[in-house]
Amino acid sequence: MDETKPDDEIVVVIVTRTGGIAGLRRAWRAEPRPDEASVFVDLIARCPWEAPGPWDEPVPDPAGADRYTWSIAAQCGPEEREADVPDTDLTGPWRDLVDAVRDWKAPED
Template sequence: MIAVVRTGGIAGIRRQWHVEAGTDDAAEWIDLIDRCPWDQERDGGPGADRFMWSIQARTPSERRERELPDSALEGPWRALVEAVRAASV
C-alpha cells in the first residue's frame, strides 16, 4: 500500500491518493519505493504557501514514511507520487 497526502498551498486544501499493489504489479511498485532516498537528509521546510507531501509505503517486509516540501519532490520521489496519483482509486 502506498499513500500520498498533499497539504498546504494558498488554499490549504488537503488532497490524498493511495494504491494497493496487486500480485501482478507488486514488483513494479516495490521498485518505485526502493528507488526513493528514504534515509537522505532533507533540506529546509515547506515555505509560505507551498505544498508539503507525506508519503507512506508498506511492503511485505517494511514500512516507510517521509514528509517532503514541494521543492524536494523530484526524481524518484516525483516518479512515485505521479504513479500513485495516476493509479489512485
Template sequence: MDPDPRTDRQLTVTVVRSGGFAGLSREWTASPPEAEAPHWIAMITLCPWDETPAVAPPTDADRFQWRIEAAEPQGVRTALLGDAELTGPWRDLVDAVRAAASA
C-alpha cells in the same frame, strides 16, 4: 499459530498533499495488484528514504507539503517532503500513486 502480520501486509502507497493556497489536504492511495508489485517495489526502492528529514522542511507561503508512506511486507516507510524536494524518484512515485488512484 497466528500468521506474521509483517508478511501479510499488502503493498500500499499513500500520498498526502497539504498546504497550498487554500491549505487543503488531498490524499491518494494505490494498492497495486500482485503482478505489478515488482515494478512498484522498484519505484519505492529508488526513493532516498534515509535522506529525508524527520519533520517536514520549512515551506514558502502557498507551497505544498507531501507525506509519502509505503507499506510493504518488510515494513512501513514514511517521508515528509517540501514541494522543492519532490523530484526524481519521489516525483515518479507520487505521479504513479496519483494515476493509480484516479484509474
C-alpha cells in the same frame, strides 16, 4: 487493505498533499495486486528514505508560504517507511513514486 494477502505480498503507498493557498488536504492511495506490485516495489526502493534532505534544516522561503508538503507512506511487505517532502524537493524518485500513486487506478472487480 485486502486481509487475504500474506504480509510479504502487501504493497500500499499513500500520498497526502497539504498546503497551498487554501491549505487543502488531498490524498491518493495505491494498493496494487501482486502481479502489478513490482513497479511500486522498484519505485519505493529508489526513494532516499534514510538520506537527509535539504528540508532537514529550515531555510526561510518567503515565496514558498503557500507551497505543498507531500507526506508519503509506503508498506512493502512487512517494511514500512514514511517521509514528508516539501514541494520544492519533490523531484527524481520522489516525483516518480508520487506520480505513479496519483495515476494508479484500482482494478475493477
